[in-house]
Amino acid sequence: xxxxxxxxxxxxxxxxxxxxxxxxxxxxxxxxxxxxxxxxxxxxxxxxxxxxxxxxxxxxxxxxxxxxxxxxxxxxxxxxxxxxxxxxxxxxxxxxxxxxxxxxxxxxxxxxxxxxxxxxxxxxxxxxxxxxxxxxxxxxxxxxxxxxxxxxxxxxxxxxxxxxxxxxxxxxxxxxxxxxxxxxxxxxxxxxxxxxxxxxxxxxxxxxxxxxxxxxxxxxxxxxxxxxxxxxxxxxxxxxxxxxxxxxxxxxxxxxxxxxxxxxxxxxxxxxxxxxxxxxxxxxxxxxxxxxxxxxxxxxxxxxxxxxxxxxxxxxxxxxxxxxxx
Amino acid sequence: xxxxxxxxxxxxxxxxxxxxxxxxxxxxxxxxxxxxxxxxxxxxxxxxxxxxxxxxxxxxxxxxxxxxxxxxxxxxxxxxxxxxxxxxxxxxxxxxxxxxxxxxxxxxxxxxxxxxxxxxxxxxxxxxxxxxxxxxxxxxxxxxxxxxxxxxxxxxxxxxxxxxxxxxxxxxxxxxxxxxxxxxxxxxxxxxxxxxxxxxxxxxxxxxxxxxxxxxxxxxxxxxxxxxxxxxxxxxxxxxxxxxxxxxxxxxxxxxxxxxxxxxxxxxxxxxxxxxxxxxxxxxxxxxxxxxxxxxxxxxxxxxxxxxxxxxxxxxxxxxxxxxxxxxxxxxxxxxxxxxxxxxxxxxxxxxxxxxxxxxxxxxxxxxxxxxxxxxxxxxxxxxxxxxxxxxxxxxxxx
Numbered sequence: 001x002x003x004x005x006x007x008x009x010x011x012x013x014x015x016x017x018x019x020x021x022x023x024x025x026x027x028x029x030x031x032x033x034x035x036x037x038x039x040x041x042x043x044x045x046x047x048x049x050x051x052x053x054x055x056x057x058x059x060x061x062x063x064x065x066x067x068x069x070x071x072x073x074x075x076x077x078x079x080x081x082x083x084x085x086x087x088x089x090x091x092x093x094x095x096x097x098x099x100x101x102x103x104x105x106x107x108x109x110x111x112x113x114x115x116x117x118x119x120x121x122x123x124x125x126x127x128x129x130x131x132x133x134x135x136x137x138x139x140x141x142x143x144x145x146x147x148x149x150x151x152x153x154x155x156x157x158x159x160x161x162x163x164x165x166x167x168x169x170x171x172x173x174x175x176x177x178x179x180x181x182x183x184x185x186x187x188x189x190x191x192x193x194x195x196x197x198x199x200x201x202x203x204x205x206x207x208x209x210x211x212x213x214x215x216x217x218x219x220x221x222x223x224x225x226x227x228x229x230x231x232x233x234x235x236x237x238x239x240x241x242x243x244x245x246x247x248x249x250x251x252x253x254x255x256x257x258x259x260x261x262x263x264x265x266x267x268x269x270x271x272x273x274x275x276x277x278x279x280x281x282x283x284x285x286x287x288x289x290x291x292x293x294x295x296x297x298x299x300x301x302x303x304x305x306x307x308x309x310x311x312x313x314x315x316x317x318x319x320x321x322x323x324x325x326x
Numbered sequence: 327x328x329x330x331x332x333x334x335x336x337x338x339x340x341x342x343x344x345x346x347x348x349x350x351x352x353x354x355x356x357x358x359x360x361x362x363x364x365x366x367x368x369x370x371x372x373x374x375x376x377x378x379x380x381x382x383x384x385x386x387x388x389x390x391x392x393x394x395x396x397x398x399x400x401x402x403x404x405x406x407x408x409x410x411x412x413x414x415x416x417x418x419x420x421x422x423x424x425x426x427x428x429x430x431x432x433x434x435x436x437x438x439x440x441x442x443x444x445x446x447x448x449x450x451x452x453x454x455x456x457x458x459x460x461x462x463x464x465x466x467x468x469x470x471x472x473x474x475x476x477x478x479x480x481x482x483x484x485x486x487x488x489x490x491x492x493x494x495x496x497x498x499x500x501x502x503x504x505x506x507x508x509x510x511x512x513x514x515x516x517x518x519x520x521x522x523x524x525x526x527x528x529x530x531x532x533x534x535x536x537x538x539x540x541x542x543x544x545x546x547x548x549x550x551x552x553x554x555x556x557x558x559x560x561x562x563x564x565x566x567x568x569x570x571x572x573x574x575x576x577x578x579x580x581x582x583x584x585x586x587x588x589x590x591x592x593x594x595x596x597x598x599x600x601x602x603x604x605x606x607x608x609x610x611x612x613x614x615x616x617x618x619x620x621x622x623x624x625x626x627x628x629x630x631x632x633x634x635x636x637x638x639x640x641x642x643x644x645x646x647x648x649x650x651x652x653x654x655x656x657x658x659x660x661x662x663x664x665x666x667x668x669x670x671x672x673x674x675x676x677x678x679x680x681x682x683x684x685x686x687x688x689x690x691x692x693x694x695x696x697x698x699x700x701x702x703x704x705x706x707x708x709x710x711x712x713x714x715x716x717x718x719x720x721x722x723x724x725x
Binding site for chain 1: 421423425426459460461462463464465468469471473476477478479480481482483490491494495525527
């Protein structure tokens with residue numbers, strides 16, 4: 001228990017550092033970011049927008065850096081991330097609209113990819129040297145192709161030419177978003193191709209990692225013991241897999257952390273309304289408050305995912321529970 | 327899950343053993359006394375003409391070459407030899423735990439499951455099916471490995487590992503009974519019940535090895551295989567565990583195969599000892615005879631490599647050279663390049679394992695063939711003097 005508290009404290013510290021860096025970044029930029037931004041908005045600047053810019057950088061440049069910092073923290077505590085210049089809406093609400101799309105698509109794809117890859121990897125590792133091994137180069141091939149190319153080709157072939165899948169967007173434009181069956185069905189239908197492309201492009205990594213760990217584990221004495229004990233084959237494989245999956249869990253935490261940020265290409269190719277798409281637009285229009293807000297959300301997501309993985313790891317591997325003597 | 331390539335115990339059986347390497351055409355097999363083919367009586371394990379290769383075809387390396395060993399109920403067979411002598415390979419192959427690329431190329435390993443009104447129930451482990459093997463694993467033959475840390479599943483509590491074994495083989499036991507049995511087993515090896523709630527890494531090396539022994543006895547097996555069970559432990563713990571082990575053996579009467587390179591230790595606790603070199607048996611004798619009067623130069627070398635447990639101090643000499651590369655065995659007797667007594671014929675002809683007349687013990691050495699023993703060096707011609715029997719010696723150790 002004390003171990004968990006200590007981890008939580010460590011993550012709180014990391015989060016604070018991330019927030020502080022996020023606050024300081026604009027101040028490191030050459031020149032005055034507010035002037036730069038107002039310059040970009042030639043002829044369209046309203047007083048409200050200038051105020052929004054000021055707010056986003058900590059409520060005004062007349063204050064000292066320290067008091068700006070505390071204003072910024074105070075605003076954050078209330079969930080206020082400033083106001084987007086280009087979209088003229090609070091950053092927090094813009095980001096929170098985009099996030100469910102990204103987590104829904106990329107998050108679920110990552111989880112599917114992890115499970116498919118891990119289960120296949122475990123079986124491939126167990127039956128190493130068999131004909132099943134010929135499956136590996138195919139999987140590696142899809143991972144080796146740049147994702148952008150893979151996704152574009154899939155979109156062209158299966159959606160544009162063969163019409164097996166809808167082409168663009170997250171749901172049919174004829175439907176009103178809401179929790180009714182037609183909309184959900186459309187949602188799933190539109191997600192199919194992106195999900196397949198992501199799984200195809202990433203499953204080899206999980207599979208190879210798991211397979212290699214599994215081969216190492218199968219050679220371990222405790223697996224030999226499980227066989228010598230006459231345990232059913234299923235249990236022998238589980239004994240090996242249970243130990244082999246540990247490094248994959250660590251990798252999963254990193255992958256989940258990257259879900260929010262790594263969505264850019266997917267959302268670009270499939271015109272999906274997620275955080276990646278939002279970030280691209282924000283960068284293109286130099287919408288600093290929005291960029292800053294997205295960065296902050298990404299950072300906190302990565303931290304959250306790592307924390308989760310840490311806790312899962314503690315639960316899965318008793319050896320990590322041993323506290324170092326103080 | 328259609329293929330079984332990582333499954334243990336790949337068996338290639340052919341009627342004719344694969345041809346010996348061309349450089350060693352004289353290598354021959356002298357079958358041990360072929361007695362009553364059917365009934366095994368007190369014999370629990372009878373292994374004949376047993377050969378194991380690593381790899382297939384051209385690149386195959388013979389790790390065990392036409393070995394015959396046997397073991398009676400409630401006795402201890404010691405298998406001694408250096409690393410790479412094939413002692414572990416032999417035992418893992420017999421129990422069908424050998425992993426790829428190890429392949430059994432010839433031989434049989436008949437295991438006596440005991441008698442009932444229908445007569446003896448004997449099974450050839452080499453040809454046994456997966457299901458037959460699974461039913462006899464652990465309940466009839468269990469094994470203790472050298473490193474208990476790697477032999478226990480690191481992420482599973484000790485108690486759950488007992489639970490797993492009992493649940494698989496003792497379907498009639500309730501959860502409470504299984505827990506009670508696990509606690510009872512820990513008591514047998516002087517461990518407190520609370521160890522069941524620990525993970526393997528939380529225990530000391532001696533405790534872990536005790537747990538392995540308790541696990542091995544969980545189902546009252548007829549045969550327990552000890553693969554260097556004390557090598558990873560300090561001498562004090564080693565002694566404690568060995569004496570505990572022999573108390574347990576006298577209590578439950580299981581037979582044991584004890585594998586070690588420590589011949590000195592083996593002479594203390596085995597009934598019969600076979601010495602292996604480069605995959606072949608070079609000597610077989612009772613522990614007492616082997617200790618008192620080794621007949622093979624290699625056995626003599628092994629005995630001189632460890633301090634004796636009792637008696638006078640002796641000079642440790644060791645064996646010059648290193649174990650041979652199994653892929654390129656010397657011609658003739660595999661041991662001749664390291665042998666201080668090598669004769670001219672040793673370089674060309676492989677000595678068969680033959681019984682020394684009237685002694686009941688066997689040795690594979692040209693020194694003991696022909697010439698009425700005139701050529702036998704004095705070191706290898708000692709007369710066995712009486713020493714305490716293995717059981718007496720163990721009592722002595724534990725007291």
